[in-house]
Amino acid sequence: MVATSAQGNFEIEWSESIQFLDNFGESAKRFNTNGYALQSDLTTWYTIEHKQKFVLRFGVGYSNYWYLNVGASPRLNASYVSGKFGLDYPIIRNKLSGMLELSNYFFVQNQSTANFSLSLIEPRVYSNVALGLRIRTGKRTEISVSSPFSILPIVRSKKGYTHNDDITGTKEPFKVWMDMWGATLGIKWTLGKVEDRAKRSKEKVRIDRY
Numbered sequence: 665m666v667a668t669s670a671q672g673n674f675e676i677e678w679s680e681s682i683q684f685l686d687n688f689g690e691s692a693k694r695f696n697t698n699g700y701a702l703q704s705d706l707t708t709w710y711t712i713e714h715k716q717k718f719v720l721r722f723g724v725g726y727s728n729y730w731y732l733n734v735g736a737s738p739r740l741n742a743s744y745v746s747g748k749f750g751l752d753y754p755i756i757r758n759k760l761s762g763m764l765e766l767s768n769y770f771f772v773q774n775q776s777t778a779n780f781s782l783s784l785i786e787p788r789v790y791s792n793v794a795l796g797l798r799i800r801t802g803k804r805t806e807i808s809v810s811s812p813f814s815i816l817p818i819v820r821s822k823k824g825y826t827h828n829d830d831i832t833g834t835k836e837p838f839k840v841w842m843d844m845w846g847a848t849l850g851i852k853w854t855l856g857k858v859e860d861r862a863k864r865s866k867e868k869v870r871i872d873r874y
Contacts (some may be wrong), residue, residue, distance in 0.1 A: 681703045685734055760799055
């Protein structure tokens with residue numbers, strides 16, 4: 665992940681990720697939905713720092729999915745418009761922060777591949793939550809480590825539809841819910857003039873007192 669400071673509170677972020685799909689649960693064991701995909705994501709962020717206590721982040725962008733090794737995937741590629749909300753909370757001031765990020769992806773394609781199962785649907789919206797840490801390693805550099813997990817699935821069974829377990833012969837019904845998980849390592853490099861945070865904090869205190 666590469667992020668550059670564009671102007672003041674704005675950032676541009678580009679990331680490449682590997683997402684693991686449906687590796688747990690009943691549908692992973694009984695239906696050919698488990699596998700992985702490559703995700704390319706471009707996001708513009710607006711950040712608000714609140715009195716050195718926490719940072720709010722609001723983002724919009726575009727995301728492209730390339731499905732790999734997923735037998736029940738509806739297509740080879742899928743496009744989404746993303747809306748994101750993030751919260752950073754300092755653990756060690758100017759050094760270490762906890763992060764929470766909610767990402768909502770809105771589907772912008774309509775045509776599925778012909779071999780996509782009639783019992784499955786590709787929802788218009790899927791959502792992930794990522795939890796992690798941000799580590800400030802220098803005046804311009806920052807490292808983030810996070811792990812996303814699904815709130816709304818990227819593929820699921822149609823409403824009211826259940827599948828039968830033909831593998832074991834028990835015919836026990838179940839629903840497909842393609843959960844998503846993974847790990848992200850991000851590196852942030854800020855371009856242009858950078859203020860020292862500690863110095864900026866002292867200046868704010870002096871101004872407030874005056």
